Amino acid sequence: MTRRVLIVDDEPNIVTSLEFIMRRSGFETAVARDGDQALEEVERFDPDLVLLDTMMPRRDGYEVCQTLRAQGRTDLRIVMLTAKGRETEVAKGLAVGADSYVTKPFSTRDLVALVRELLPEEGP
Amino acid sequence: MVPTWVVVVVSVGYLGLLFAIAYAGDRRALAGRSIISNGAIYALSIAVYATSWTYYGSVGSAAEGGIAWLPIYLGPMVVVTVWWVVLRKIIRICRRDRITSLADFVASRYGKSQLLGGLVTVIAVLGLVPYIALQLKAISTTFTILRDEAGPAAAPVGSVPVLQDTGLYAALLLAAFTIVFGTRHLDATERHEGMVAAIAFESLVKLVAFLVVGAWVTFGLFDGFSDIVARAAERPxxxxxxxxxxxTGYGTFFWLTVLSMLAFLLLPRQWQVAVVENVDEQHLRTASWLFPLYLLLINLFVLPIALGGLLIFGDDVDADTFVLALPMADGSPLLALLVFVGGLSAATGMVIVETIALSTMVSNSLVMPLLLRSRGIAGGRDLGRLVLLVRRVTIVALLLLGFAYFRIATDALGLVQIGLISFAAVAQFAPAVLGGLYWKGATHAGAMAGLVAGILTWGHTLLLPSFSDSGWLPRSLPVEGPFGIELLAPYALLGLDGLDPVSHAMLWSMLANVGFMVAVSLAGGARPVERVQAAVFVDAMRRPRGPGDTVLLRGTTTVGALQGVLERFVGPGGAREALDGYAARTAADVGQDADADADLIHHVESLLAGAVGTASARALVSTVVTEEPLGMDEVMEILDEASQVRAYSQALERKSAELEEASAELRRANEQLQELDRLKDDFVSTVTHELRTPLTSIRAFSEILLDNPDLDPDERHGFLRPIVDETERLTRLINQVLDLAKLEAGGVEWHLAPVDLREVVTAATTASAQLFRERDVALELDLPTTLPDVTADSDRVFQVLLNLLGNAVKFADPERGRVRVGLSVHAGEVQVDVEDNGPGVPEAERKVIFDKFRQGGDTHRDRPAGTGLGLPISREIIGRLGGRLWVGERPGPGATFSFTLPIARTEPS
Amino acid sequence: MSGRPTNARLVALAAAAFALFNYPLLAVFDTDALVLGLPLVWVYVLAVWTLLIVLVGLTLRDR
Structure with a gap:
């Protein structure tokens, strides 16, 4: 079964690149441009993992993460993408229930490795 | 001529009226509606100065020496002119330290000395008993004249048996009155409103009576002033x-003026009405002209009556009784009765006030200090009643003493002579009081030496001769000297003759008094407490209550112990009330076991001072306060402070205000710094974010291209394009950050010149033409035909216009986009408007869009194009060029960004 | 009126009063002459007295 990854970011170029990388790595993808869309896509697309930007219009990444966890989606893996490399941002992300975080700009290979690690193969 | 019973009834009835007035006055005072709280009543009460000496004696004196009687009233006139200066100062000191008598004032000034207070009291009693006797004599004599069938000429003063002497009954009645209204209760202020009201009434009665009889003599018996004078002038x-x-001679005139000046200020009864009974120092304003006017009026008819009496009676009648004898001889009993009542007013007023004042002095400065020495009494309860008892006994004793003096010694002396002896005794207080008020160097030893020397000289030169006049001592003594030693002759000390006895006595006693006081003060040092009191008194007008007042009372005790002392004088209720009142004012802890602070100790001491005098109060308080020794250094420090306390506290206030301001400034600066720090932090964080975002795309696409060499050319192109775009974005961002930093740091070089904005607008729209075409946005230019130049840097204005046009295009309606650029002239400025037909700027965003990295809207499509620094940079540029940049506040669709630039001044060249 | 100037005025007035009521100024008016049928010195003293009352009253009149 193909794993699903939801990409949430308001930067079109970043979304384009992430989409390509994730597909190339064998994941099914969907895209959301802001926090509200992200919540809708999670309902519709039912991803296994979300790549979630922190700085977005409407709802920011932390709020989205918090909402998802509050909805009881504990099996959903969440990776926060942050352009602000400060310790507090990282701590804040983990505190609201993210599984991991990645600082922009990131190595595409490392990101794919991280995603694979969080989504181990379960059978065929 | 007037039946005895009528005289008795009238006299007793008059005293009854006084009772009623005093009673009403006390009731009103208790009800808080004082009837004596005005300057006129105050002035009338001070007119207690005019006694029977004035009422009867002035005429006697004028009959002997013409206007020689006048200095006794001119002296007060001189003193009254400086009342506002001197008396006000005394009133302030007394009010502040609760000083209730002259003796207490002197004792307090010289280090709260019981010895000095006692000495002043003894002198005052010694000097004033004859004066009281004089009043009794006047009452007794006039009473006799009034009822005597044999006529005024034969009035045998003092020849009636003691028990039939009116003077005795007058004395007893007056004692009763004084006790009732002078010593009803113990009050820290020692005010007697009812008594003052009665005294003011008496002053009115005696003035009216004297004016009536004076006018009757002048215009009834004679034909006006000039008639009397003309007739007198005919007789050599x-x-x-x-x-x-x-x-009289001018020398005597001079000395009598001096004497009356001092006496007027220092007589215990004058001190009582003018200082102790003063309700408000502002009353001095009225009294300062009203009182001398009173004196002028009461002296107006003295000379006519004296001359008239002499013209009618010759030497047959004692001139001291002319005032009464004239209506008697004319057969006008009603007028005579009025004169008698006026004289009664003069005499009783003096006796009442003088004995109250003296009884306060005797109890507070003489008896209580002695009683308090014995521990048994000091420890007893309810000392307040003891104080009152002492005063009452003193009043009776004083009146009986006066009566005795009158029976034994006054036969041979005229009213004026007796009065002058008293005046001269009282004048001995002047160096101690006035010196103490204005000279800090006056010491306790100096005051003591001066007083003793002065009073001894007085006794020798005035009192002793008065005894020989009465026949107790050889008649020759005043002139020949004791034991025949002529140098010691009372009327010609050291051979100085040619002066009348009073001038002679004043000269020597003042010389001795002032001389000793100054010499001894200069020779010896002062105890610390004296120096403090000196500073407190001399600087009274310049300092409110300062720290120096209390520091000498440094010591430790509990509130309970102080309360115990207080209770013995004012009762448990009063003590509790006083302490609670203090606590309410100062928020101090007044629990039984609490430590009493210096201020409270001082407060209790001053409360006691009102009841028992400052010296005794100090002694009482020190029985419960363990005083810590105070070093000379500390005292000098206090004195320094005390004398400069005002300047010091002002400086302190200024300093603390400055300090407060400085710390507030520091706080503000710190807040600003913190805010700046936060802003910088935010800025760095935001810039980091803005840099990382394009870098993320660049790196991701680069790695994709690197990892996937097999991509077809279309895909490859699609991934290369964003790399270029994002690199451009990065470059633009870096340039703008640097640009803004340079602008803010003021490091930009401005090329200012007159600029035609039409040209700049045209250039900017041309440069943006491509953008407009791409977005299919219509551009509308609204340029006037003539436009004044502005002073600006055209490149920078161009930059601003490009930014605004870019924004306008970005936000213009995507379907039918339209942008308008307008130029217009306003007061001294050219305004540029850039208007689009987009969604407009929401009100909430209007302010923040000019902040760094705050981008308007949430459009994703143009994200790479904006850095969030365009508007902040534009606003900075326009601000630097002296204009303003703002966004129109019109709500709804369409946004208008406007800026102004100042019109260039046309230079002549 | 307040403070120093008032005080200085009053002290000056007192000094003047003392001087006017004593030798030698007093002696100048101490003659046999009569004014309006009254002794000159008497009139003089009463006049000075009245003047002083007026001046003190004016100096200290309320504010």
Missing amino acids: ELAELLTLRTT
């Missing part, structure tokens, strides 16, 4: 009285 022995040089 009377003509003498019309000038001064032939009768």
